Amino acid sequence: MSHIEQRVVDADDLKGFCVSVLKRLRVPNDEAEITADILVAADLRGLESHGVSRLPRYVKRLMNGWMRPDAKLTIKRETPVTLHLNAENSIGQVAAYKAMEQCIRKAKKSGIAFAAITNSNHFGIAGYYAMMALRNDMIGLAMSNAWPLVVPTFGAAPILGTNPIAVAVPADEHPFVLDMSTSVVPIGKMEVYQRHNKPVPVGWAIDEKGKPARDSETVMRCVYQTKRGGLLPLGGSEETAGYKGYGLALLVDILSGALPGAAYGPHVGGPLDPRPSNIGHFLGAVDVDAFTPVGEFKERVDLMIKEIKASPKAEGQDRIYIHGEKERELEEQRRRTGVPLYFKVWKDLQGIADQLNLESPLK
Amino acid sequence: MSHIEQRVVDADDLKGFCVSVLKRLRVPNDEAEITADILVAADLRGLESHGVSRLPRYVKRLMNGWMRPDAKLTIKRETPVTLHLNAENSIGQVAAYKAMEQCIRKAKKSGIAFAAITNSNHFGIAGYYAMMALRNDMIGLAMSNAWPLVVPTFGAAPILGTNPIAVAVPADEHPFVLDMSTSVVPIGKMEVYQRHNKPVPVGWAIDEKGKPARDSETVMRCVYQTKRGGLLPLGGSEETAGYKGYGLALLVDILSGALPGAAYGPHVGGPLDPRPSNIGHFLGAVDVDAFTPVGEFKERVDLMIKEIKASPKAEGQDRIYIHGEKERELEEQRRRTGVPLYFKVWKDLQGIADQLNLESPLK
Numbered sequence: 001m002s003h004i005e006q007r008v009v010d011a012d013d014l015k016g017f018c019v020s021v022l023k024r025l026r027v028p029n030d031e032a033e034i035t036a037d038i039l040v041a042a043d044l045r046g047l048e049s050h051g052v053s054r055l056p057r058y059v060k061r062l063m064n065g066w067m068r069p070d071a072k073l074t075i076k077r078e079t080p081v082t083l084h085l086n087a088e089n090s091i092g093q094v095a096a097y098k099a100m101e102q103c104i105r106k107a108k109k110s111g112i113a114f115a116a117i118t119n120s121n122h123f124g125i126a127g128y129y130a131m132m133a134l135r136n137d138m139i140g141l142a143m144s145n146a147w148p149l150v151v152p153t154f155g156a157a158p159i160l161g162t163n164p165i166a167v168a169v170p171a172d173e174h175p176f177v178l179d180m181s182t183s184v185v186p187i188g189k190m191e192v193y194q195r196h197n198k199p200v201p202v203g204w205a206i207d208e209k210g211k212p213a214r215d216s217e218t219v220m221r222c223v224y225q226t227k228r229g230g231l232l233p234l235g236g237s238e239e240t241a242g243y244k245g246y247g248l249a250l251l252v253d254i255l256s257g258a259l260p261g262a263a264y265g266p267h268v269g270g271p272l273d274p275r276p277s278n279i280g281h282f283l284g285a286v287d288v289d290a291f292t293p294v295g296e297f298k299e300r301v302d303l304m305i306k307e308i309k310a311s312p313k314a315e316g317q318d319r320i321y322i323h324g325e326k327e328r329e330l331e332e333q334r335r336r337t338g339v340p341l342y343f344k345v346w347k348d349l350q351g352i353a354d355q356l357n358l359e360s361p362l363k
Numbered sequence: 364m365s366h367i368e369q370r371v372v373d374a375d376d377l378k379g380f381c382v383s384v385l386k387r388l389r390v391p392n393d394e395a396e397i398t399a400d401i402l403v404a405a406d407l408r409g410l411e412s413h414g415v416s417r418l419p420r421y422v423k424r425l426m427n428g429w430m431r432p433d434a435k436l437t438i439k440r441e442t443p444v445t446l447h448l449n450a451e452n453s454i455g456q457v458a459a460y461k462a463m464e465q466c467i468r469k470a471k472k473s474g475i476a477f478a479a480i481t482n483s484n485h486f487g488i489a490g491y492y493a494m495m496a497l498r499n500d501m502i503g504l505a506m507s508n509a510w511p512l513v514v515p516t517f518g519a520a521p522i523l524g525t526n527p528i529a530v531a532v533p534a535d536e537h538p539f540v541l542d543m544s545t546s547v548v549p550i551g552k553m554e555v556y557q558r559h560n561k562p563v564p565v566g567w568a569i570d571e572k573g574k575p576a577r578d579s580e581t582v583m584r585c586v587y588q589t590k591r592g593g594l595l596p597l598g599g600s601e602e603t604a605g606y607k608g609y610g611l612a613l614l615v616d617i618l619s620g621a622l623p624g625a626a627y628g629p630h631v632g633g634p635l636d637p638r639p640s641n642i643g644h645f646l647g648a649v650d651v652d653a654f655t656p657v658g659e660f661k662e663r664v665d666l667m668i669k670e671i672k673a674s675p676k677a678e679g680q681d682r683i684y685i686h687g688e689k690e691r692e693l694e695e696q697r698r699r700t701g702v703p704l705y706f707k708v709w710k711d712l713q714g715i716a717d718q719l720n721l722e723s724p725l726k
Contacts, residue, residue: 244543
């Protein structure tokens, strides 16, 4: 079996399997549904590094008590427009989903609401929470800090996370869904390059000596072992404004880490650390109608986006994409044709089924 | 006189001169003070391209009726947490300053407030408005769209502005002030390179054929004349994630342009266009205390920043900077020693004094 061979699995079957795994590990039914939906959404949208490939880690963390299946979120402070939550080491998806529901509920009444969440875990794709706002004609925001992989400008050690920012904006034809790590690339992309044995482009990461890291093994060694060198912030080097990506990463850590009082920077637990991660999130919803009639706003966004798409193309290109467009098209396709899983991921899921004595639907 | 020779002027004198110029052009006293303070703040903080070097443009626009000295802002929609303003073609600084004052006033009562402003003009440095929140232990946000200079990923024409984002976060020792254009560099940096006749680094801009533009004349021709090629979004090319900077630029245009109903993308008026610019802004204030005790928050931010600054340095570097730190140090220094003005800028200001029959303090 080649390590890049894939198996195709029906999205609903995949989700059903995740639900049964999580339930077997004492995650309540509705929370298992939430978590599974968000994991499979990542695979549907082409962000595989945040999808079911992470289930083995979740299983391990739940079984070892490093993440709690039965956590009950507690409120630390609450106003009509703000929420400070303690996730009590719950699954990140559960904490973020419930917090975003609260933000939307509050924003319906107050126009705007933000939530800062401490003591949480990896929450999957940030875009999922931002997109929850779209159905309510709201603008959604989601951020999270993450374990340290990114080197700040003029620094030499990886002490900031790839700290994603997602923003979703409603429109009739072209909702805008920006979902980006604040590094040039997320670590998942490095794993893809590792799997395909491709050289790493200059500008993505630096090695222990501060020189461009040209292979993914070097990057993995830098961030997980020697702790010198690592991923570069968006913008790359100082000359090409990497301090802006560094600033965005730090901003996410301030709002997700310092504001709720979660771990920050080098203290955030990694997926392999045998302890709770204490990750923090920052989420929000803004009701368009609190500013301007939502119908007019959506028309303006569609018009703006149509003009960008119709503008002149670079040589060799026939299409300008809007953020979220590729992912939406892929999701529609994969809902019909199934989700491709690398053989290793598929095998890992079979292993979980065996371990938990579950009937695997992934035949 | 060399074109890079400088004259040093006292900051208060410089501000006083700007106030008298604006008052002579029928700008009310308090609004002249606001505008002058924000222009000189740019020079103090080392962001000269947004400072008094722009006064000649302001003068021309006020004299030609392309910008109104006596505009009265009108409210289009208002809630306890939102404000939709029409700036009625006022000076951008006046509209943004007053809107930020309202956001802070509202956030004191409600915890959070955001303002979307239409029909405004160039507002100088975004960071100024974000920093207004600091004095109130709030997090400040400021964005603005701008005339089209930036080429989207896979595009060939400059149809997005350099659309800045500024965020200020209070702390005891190290307030964080991110103030960044969403392009690799702002157009002002290109002007500096032009003045010093320096080659433009690869990754900042592309020419009409999509190849790296290596001199500033080419970039100026691309964005103002041929309208093919231009500045690259933060991240640069597609391979180094320029689509993220493109996404941030578009987000700023959605919030500053589409939300308040201002011009957007290619329709925003440039500084030399003989018409109102119809620029839009998006500003906000978030009261830290609505989430968590502000004293504890500031301690956490200081600690986080101290750890980053104490982390290992790249070869040849002895200091890791936090966003806003260089600018704060420069401002302290220049308040003591004066503001350096390029001879051309100094000469332009003398010309304005002569034209308006004002006593120039810039001897």
